[in-house]
Amino acid sequence: MSRDLKVGLFIGGTVILLVAALLYLAMGKGVFEKTHTFTLSSRSGDGFAVGMPVVFSGFDIGKVAALELNDEGLVLIQIKISDRHVKWIRSDSSFILYRPLIGSAQIVVNTVNLKSPPLDESKIPQVSIVNDINDAIARIEPVLEKVAQIAEHTERLTRNLSDPKGDLYRVLGNAEKISTNLASKKSLAEMAISDEESLRSLNESLKKLKDITTNVDRLLVKVDKMADRTDEQLYGSEGALPQVNVILKDMIRKLQKLDKTIDNIDKISSDASAGTKDLQLLRSDIDDLLASLTEMVKKMEDLVGTRKTPEFKTP
Amino acid sequence: MISFWENLGHRATVLFWAFADTIAFSGRVFLRIFRRKTYSSAMREVLVNQIYFTSVQILPVFLLVSVLFGSLLIGIVFTLLKEFGLTDFIGHVLMGLIVTELAPFLTVLLITLRSSAAINTEMAVMKVNREIKTLETFRIDVIDYLLAPRVINGIISIVLLSSLCSIVLLASGILFSRLIFGMGMDVYTKILLTSTDFSDIVIALVKCGIFGFFITLIPIRFGLQASHELTSIPVVVSRGMVNVFSAILIIEVLSLMTKLF
Numbered sequence: 001m002s003r004d005l006k007v008g009l010f011i012g013g014t015v016i017l018l019v020a021a022l023l024y025l026a027m028g029k030g031v032f033e034k035t036h037t038f039t040l041s042s043r044s045g046d047g048f049a050v051g052m053p054v055v056f057s058g059f060d061i062g063k064v065a066a067l068e069l070n071d072e073g074l075v076l077i078q079i080k081i082s083d084r085h086v087k088w089i090r091s092d093s094s095f096i097l098y099r100p101l102i103g104s105a106q107i108v109v110n111t112v113n114l115k116s117p118p119l120d121e122s123k124i125p126q127v128s129i130v131n132d133i134n135d136a137i138a139r140i141e142p143v144l145e146k147v148a149q150i151a152e153h154t155e156r157l158t159r160n161l162s163d164p165k166g167d168l169y170r171v172l173g174n175a176e177k178i179s180t181n182l183a184s185k186k187s188l189a190e191m192a193i194s195d196e197e198s199l200r201s202l203n204e205s206l207k208k209l210k211d212i213t214t215n216v217d218r219l220l221v222k223v224d225k226m227a228d229r230t231d232e233q234l235y236g237s238e239g240a241l242p243q244v245n246v247i248l249k250d251m252i253r254k255l256q257k258l259d260k261t262i263d264n265i266d267k268i269s270s271d272a273s274a275g276t277k278d279l280q281l282l283r284s285d286i287d288d289l290l291a292s293l294t295e296m297v298k299k300m301e302d303l304v305g306t307r308k309t310p311e312f313k314t315p
Numbered sequence: 316m317i318s319f320w321e322n323l324g325h326r327a328t329v330l331f332w333a334f335a336d337t338i339a340f341s342g343r344v345f346l347r348i349f350r351r352k353t354y355s356s357a358m359r360e361v362l363v364n365q366i367y368f369t370s371v372q373i374l375p376v377f378l379l380v381s382v383l384f385g386s387l388l389i390g391i392v393f394t395l396l397k398e399f400g401l402t403d404f405i406g407h408v409l410m411g412l413i414v415t416e417l418a419p420f421l422t423v424l425l426i427t428l429r430s431s432a433a434i435n436t437e438m439a440v441m442k443v444n445r446e447i448k449t450l451e452t453f454r455i456d457v458i459d460y461l462l463a464p465r466v467i468n469g470i471i472s473i474v475l476l477s478s479l480c481s482i483v484l485l486a487s488g489i490l491f492s493r494l495i496f497g498m499g500m501d502v503y504t505k506i507l508l509t510s511t512d513f514s515d516i517v518i519a520l521v522k523c524g525i526f527g528f529f530i531t532l533i534p535i536r537f538g539l540q541a542s543h544e545l546t547s548i549p550v551v552v553s554r555g556m557v558n559v560f561s562a563i564l565i566i567e568v569l570s571l572m573t574k575l576f
Binding site for chain 2: 003004006007010011014015017018021022025026028029031060
């Protein structure tokens with residue numbers, strides 16, 4: 001590749017890139033777009049600036065092109081809206097100069113009915129002003145009043161504190177007295193009781209209390225040992241409770257056996273009861289038989305009748 | 316005491332005349348750029364060679380440096396913006412600081428270090444070897460043949476390389492805005508479009524042209540001040556380079572002042 005070609009490619013390529021970037025920028029910024037100019041009015045020009053954005057629903061749709069003062073003292077604001085965004089500007093659109101506390105001011109367009117007719121470019125709607133700074137000041141004023149009250153109270157408190165006849169000085173005086181008193185005594189108890197005899201009694205009582213505590217400790221050790229021993233006798237391997245447990249298990253086994261025996265006895269009893277019923281039936285059968293035999297004998301006697309002394313040997 | 320004031324006055328006069336001489340020299344070269352007769356075939360060949368040496372030869376290294384330096388710079392700037400809660404100013408920082416200020420500055424520094432020093436030395440050596448005298452003897456216009464192609468090359472190279480550097484930085488911005496802010500390409504483009512002013516770009520391009528003009532003209536001027544002794548070469552080269560860097564700073568300050576007003 002020749003040197004001329006390389007240089008030509010470099011210049012051509014870079015120029016094309018540069019021009020393409022600039023064209024893209026120009027198209028993005030709507031340089032080649034047709035614009036519509038609307039005129040707004042305001043009582044004051046405060047807050048307006050050439051180049052200020054015109055915003056609809058948070059999107060830039062145009063900007064302020066010029067500002068001028070008319071013969072009636074009204075500020076006329078010319079805004080340029082690109083062709084693709086002019087649909088948002090309607091006859092019922094309202095224009096608000098919004099001045100945030102932080103950030104740059106902007107003209108906000110609010111359109112309630114997008115089906116209403118487009119705004120006539122010859123009409124001059126008025127711009128209302130929303131001022132965050134003034135709102136903030138209005139909100140801050142009551143807070144400032146409260147702060148002033150707090151400052152006043154603080155001042156009063158400080159004055160009371162600094163008053164030599166005030167409560168704080170009295171409390172401090174008392175504290176000083178207590179400190180002095182404490183410094184002259186051997187202990188807090190001495191300062192509290194004042195009487196030396198009582199203090200001695202208190203000391204003796206405390207010593208006795210110490211002895212009592214030692215005795216109680218000793219007793220507790222003994223009780224502890226006893227408890228250990230009891231525990232061994234009750235719960236140890238040779239203790240009472242395991243043996244009782246064995247006995248109980250044996251008793252349960254035996255009771256289970258006894259239960260079976262009782263069941264058998266019960267059965268025998270019911271069998272015997274059933275046998276008794278059979279004996280009664282037999283007896284009634286025998287009775288019936290005897291009655292029949294008696295009746296038969298009577299009938300035979302009636303038949304025979306000739307015998308004077310009939311004898312029958314019963315089995 | 317008198318000698319001190321005398322000395323000071325003498326230095327001020329010398330400085331003033333040197334400055335006036337440089338401005339007059341710049342004017343003469345500048346006017347030649349717009350003269351049709353200047354663009355002879357010999358001059359065009361020199362111009363192509365100069366652009367080749369200054370821009371085409373350095374292009375891969377320049378792009379690599381732009382990508383590395385630009386990514387580092389954008390990464391740092393974006394991280395700082397995020398830390399300080401200034402995310403809303405990404406567009407303004409990208410266009411106002413990185414594209415219109417740092418990209419031309421980075422380009423001009425690289426080209427000055429590589430080409431201005433070379434031009435300065437080349438002119439000084441030609442002067443020492445009496446090549447310039449020889450050209451004049453053959454009635455060859457030194458300004459048309461030697462100076463104009465180098466100065467035009469300086470203007471073209473700085474403007475084009477600076478534009479390339481800006482495009483590379485903006486491309487790095489896409490990557491870093493996604494990594495650091497989780498920003499999509501659409502949002503990034505919208506932010507750039509919103510915060511770009513054509514006036515800023517025009518100022519940046521004009522500034523690049525002025526940079527290119529002076530970072531080649533000043534070395535030529537100082538190179539031609541060499542005597543016929545070899546020892547004068549390092550002297551004029553060092554003086555020339557110091558003056559080039561002073562000129563870069565002055566132009567940078569003037570461009571900032573233009574933005575302010």
